[in-house]
Amino acid sequence: MKSSFDIVVAGVGGQGNLVCGRILAEGAVRRNLRPVVGDTFGASRRGGAVLTHLRIGEFDMGPLIPRNQADLILGLEPLETLRAAVKFGRQDTVVIFSELKVDTADTLGGKTEYPDIDKMTEALESISGVVFRLDPKASLDKIGSSRVLNSYMIGALAGSGKTPLNPSELRGLVGETLKPKKTNISAFDAGLKCVSELMKSKGV
Amino acid sequence: MSGNEAFARGAFEAGIRFCYSYPGTPSTEITTAIMKEAESRGIYSEWSVNEKVALEAAAGASWAGLPAICPMKSLGLNVASDFLLNLNLSGSGHGGLVIIACDDPRGHSSSNEQDSRFYAKAASVPLLEPSSYQEAKDIVPLAVEISKTHEIPVIVRSTTRLSHSRGLVELGEINDRKWEKPLKLAGNLFNIPNPHLRHRDLLEKIDKIAEEFESNPFNRFQGPEEPDLLTISSGICQKYVDEALEIVNVQNSGRLGLVTAFPIPAGLVGRTIGEARDVLFVEETDPFLEIEIGALSTVKNFGGDSRLHGKQTGVVPSYGEMNVDKTVAALRNVLGIQPRTLDEDYESKVEKARQLLVPRALTFCAGCTHRNVYWAIQKVRERLGGNLIVAGDIGCYSLGVFYNESMHTMHAMGSGIGVANGLGQLERFGLDSKVIAVAGDSTFLHACVPALVNAKHKKADLTFLILDNSTTAMTGFQKHPGSADQDSGLERVSIERIVRAIEPDTVLVGDAVKIPSTVSQIEDAVQKPGLSVIILESICRLEEQKSGWIYDDLPKIVIDPEACLGEECRICVSEFNSMGLAWDSKLERPVTLEHVCTRCGACISVCPQRAIRRSRK
Numbered sequence: 025m026k027s028s029f030d031i032v033v034a035g036v037g038g039q040g041n042l043v044c045g046r047i048l049a050e051g052a053v054r055r056n057l058r059p060v061v062g063d064t065f066g067a068s069r070r071g072g073a074v075l076t077h078l079r080i081g082e083f084d085m086g087p088l089i090p091r092n093q094a095d096l097i098l099g100l101e102p103l104e105t106l107r108a109a110v111k112f113g114r115q116d117t118v119v120i121f122s123e124l125k126v127d128t129a130d131t132l133g134g135k136t137e138y139p140d141i142d143k144m145t146e147a148l149e150s151i152s153g154v155v156f157r158l159d160p161k162a163s164l165d166k167i168g169s170s171r172v173l174n175s176y177m178i179g180a181l182a183g184s185g186k187t188p189l190n191p192s193e194l195r196g197l198v199g200e201t202l203k204p205k206k207t208n209i210s211a212f213d214a215g216l217k218c219v220s221e222l223m224k225s226k227g228v
Numbered sequence: 229m230s231g232n233e234a235f236a237r238g239a240f241e242a243g244i245r246f247c248y249s250y251p252g253t254p255s256t257e258i259t260t261a262i263m264k265e266a267e268s269r270g271i272y273s274e275w276s277v278n279e280k281v282a283l284e285a286a287a288g289a290s291w292a293g294l295p296a297i298c299p300m301k302s303l304g305l306n307v308a309s310d311f312l313l314n315l316n317l318s319g320s321g322h323g324g325l326v327i328i329a330c331d332d333p334r335g336h337s338s339s340n341e342q343d344s345r346f347y348a349k350a351a352s353v354p355l356l357e358p359s360s361y362q363e364a365k366d367i368v369p370l371a372v373e374i375s376k377t378h379e380i381p382v383i384v385r386s387t388t389r390l391s392h393s394r395g396l397v398e399l400g401e402i403n404d405r406k407w408e409k410p411l412k413l414a415g416n417l418f419n420i421p422n423p424h425l426r427h428r429d430l431l432e433k434i435d436k437i438a439e440e441f442e443s444n445p446f447n448r449f450q451g452p453e454e455p456d457l458l459t460i461s462s463g464i465c466q467k468y469v470d471e472a473l474e475i476v477n478v479q480n481s482g483r484l485g486l487v488t489a490f491p492i493p494a495g496l497v498g499r500t501i502g503e504a505r506d507v508l509f510v511e512e513t514d515p516f517l518e519i520e521i522g523a524l525s526t527v528k529n530f531g532g533d534s535r536l537h538g539k540q541t542g543v544v545p546s547y548g549e550m551n552v553d554k555t556v557a558a559l560r561n562v563l564g565i566q567p568r569t570l571d572e573d574y575e576s577k578v579e580k581a582r583q584l585l586v587p588r589a590l591t592f593c594a595g596c597t598h599r600n601v602y603w604a605i606q607k608v609r610e611r612l613g614g615n616l617i618v619a620g621d622i623g624c625y626s627l628g629v630f631y632n633e634s635m636h637t638m639h640a641m642g643s644g645i646g647v648a649n650g651l652g653q654l655e656r657f658g659l660d661s662k663v664i665a666v667a668g669d670s671t672f673l674h675a676c677v678p679a680l681v682n683a684k685h686k687k688a689d690l691t692f693l694i695l696d697n698s699t700t701a702m703t704g705f706q707k708h709p710g711s712a713d714q715d716s717g718l719e720r721v722s723i724e725r726i727v728r729a730i731e732p733d734t735v736l737v738g739d740a741v742k743i744p745s746t747v748s749q750i751e752d753a754v755q756k757p758g759l760s761v762i763i764l765e766s767i768c769r770l771e772e773q774k775s776g777w778i779y780d781d782l783p784k785i786v787i788d789p790e791a792c793l794g795e796e797c798r799i800c801v802s803e804f805n806s807m808g809l810a811w812d813s814k815l816e817r818p819v820t821l822e823h824v825c826t827r828c829g830a831c832i833s834v835c836p837q838r839a840i841r842r843s844r845k
Binding site: 027036046049053058059060061062063064072073077084085086087088090091092103104106107109110115127128129130131132133134135136137138139140143144147148150151170 | 230336360361389390392393394395396464467468470471474475551552553556570574577578580581582584585586587588589590591798801802805807809810811813821823
């Protein structure tokens with residue numbers, strides 16, 4: 025029996041990955057649980073992938089989630105979501121990811137091709153439990169900022185109801201932590217709504 | 229709070245008065261956190277020019293009676309070790325001196341993988357390894373007390389996963405430590421003429437400390453009185469062991485978490501091992517506890533019937549970063565349990581998914597002037613028929629090794645110009661290649677000056693490029709003595725004046741934003757015999773953006789579809805690798821990424837067709 029609920033937040037530098045981990049951790053504290061957050065820093069942030077490991081339990085866990093132990097993967101970027109799922113996911117992992125890609129230096133330059141997003145979604149579905157693929161573009165355009173993707177994704181996580189965290193507490197934390205408050209709350213609400221609709225259509 | 233923030237809080241609770249440091253991942257945030265509250269708490273803190281100066285300065289404070297702390301990364305302790313192995317003998321005085329050394333297993337942000345605990349052994353000074361955020365905080369006051377009591381420097385060792393992860397910490401009271409006035413310097417602050425007798429005194433101190441460690445409450449045993457399997461671990465590995473034991477579900481096992489990693493409390497360890505059938509060591513990087521305890525078990529005659537397992541026996545991998553999975557595998561190995569096999573059908577699906585992945589390599593940021601310099605170096609190398617060796621150094625510009633292999637060597641701080649001192653003398657042996665050394669501004673001040681003096685004195689034939697972006701960019705934009713913008717009360721030290729004072733044969737100052745002039749400056753300099761130095765004024769775009777710089781007022785970068793050769797060329801995106809441009813496969817030409825482009829115009833001079841231009845507006 026696992027003694028912690030393990031979340032991987034996968035993305036690339038500059039997407040607000042670390043702040044995302046901190047808000048979710050604070051959400052765990054509000055539930056009287058003990059979160060441990062492992063961040064990647066330093067050279068790994070010069071254009072590289074950023075992973076935040078969040079472990080929520082009643083005792084302090086080690087900061088790294090073991091292989092195939094993630095309960096939920098929150099993907100801020102599709103390629104990094106798949107990379108995280110291959111390493112940390114298992115048959116029943118919940119995957120919530122944004123389909124907005126961030127090119128690598130090589131795919132930008134056309135040296136290699138960015139993998140097809142439909143194929144990556146199929147692969148995610150074949151190795152995970154339920155997969156929610158989100159298209160935040162319309163919502164973010166409407167809100168008028170692409171810098172609030174992390175709030176949108178936290179909203180999606182809250183809406184999924186798959187974690188020990190409380191949606192309204194998370195909503196409050198997004199408002200307290202991220203500025204401008206209104207924009208981030210709108211993004212949170214849009215993410216939450218998007219997942220709720222997907223859940224209805226998937227019948228989960 | 230993060231492990232690093234916990235160390236800083238521990239420093240406040242310990243009543244630290246001085247903090248001296250040089251930035252280096254994963255240690256930087258300890259000092260950053262101390263600096264944030266330094267003024268209000270009456271602490272003097274500084275980014276020193278390098279770790280050796282930091283430790284020497286901290287010793288000065290401690291000798292005068294003020295508790296001092298010196299956070300640094302693993303490689304920093306290498307720099308400071310020369311002084312440490314003198315200071316151990318003369319003692320740290322009555323103030324208290326704590327070094328926090330942060331190792332980086334796997335070298336996530338380092339040029340090597342090393343285990344700094346051996347410095348504690350080499351210097352015979354106490355070593356503490358906290359295993360949690362709470363212990364990270366609580367250990368600093370203990371370390372200060374040990375240091376004050378025994379007048380000995382104490383090393384606290386952290387690793388990336390403790391420093392850079394966060395959890396809950398219960399805070400203690402801030403110690404508003406008073407110190408004796410007037411300040412009095414400790415006596416006997418030299419080891420001659422009888423360093424061997426100071427060594428004797430040091431060993432007496434360490435024996436007393438070993439006795440105290442026998443009952444130190446940070447060392448914890450959990451489990452039955454006579455376990456069949458005993459794990460001995462330290463640092464964050466204690467957490468990995470907890471989880472691994474749960475996963476493997478080992479019966480009758482005990483775990484000893486050692487926080488006082490040197491000197492080893494041999495009595496405690498011997499009693500705990502007792503009659504255990506198997507002992508497994510789980511620790512980060514090298515088999516430090518394993519070797520120490522293995523040797524002690526012979527000398528002190530304990531654990532005779534136990535089988536010891538660890539990195540030396542191959543049960544635990546002896547390189548790379550530890551984790552729960554490796555610990556689980558080690559436990560299964562020791563207990564003779566078959567590794568759990570995953571469902572084959574599932575594995576093949578995972579493999580299929582893995583095939584889709586493409587790597588996300590590290591690269592220079594959009595508009596980074598380091599890219600321009602390496603591009604210029606490549607152009608000069610082409611003109612020299614490939615005969616150009618580049619010796620590199622530590623900083624963001626280390627990424628030059630990945631940028632079409634623009635840079636050939638990369639080791640310690642200052643090693644670029646040092647290595648070039650050797651290469652620049654090899655013409656007499658038939659080296660048919662010009663030599664360039666590259667260093668950043670903070671690195672120059674940290675460790676390049678002696679090698680530059682040597683190059684001048686020995687008439688080495690080399691060109692030294694100083695990429696001066698006026699900040700310690702890699703670790704988060706700390707100011708250094710050469711930074712253009714200084715905090716009040718600090719005096720700027722001009723890198724150019726230092727260079728000119730050494731009187732190289734040629735000194736040039738260039739603008740790294742402009743590629744054509746950089747190419748011709750480098751080409752001219754390498755052609756001239758003797759020592760040339762080019763100071764290239766550079767820009768860190770991240771720092772620029774952090775300070776609120778917006779590029780909207782500059783003219784946009786546009787691509788003329790008539791002039792662009794499209795697929796035939798692709799130099800701007802594929803070779804120069806501009807991050808502000810993307811290849812549009814439908815249009816078959818590059819397009820500007822407005823949200824990324826810094827409008828610096830570097831790509832303009834890279835395009836052989838002059839198809840990239842500034843817009844009129």
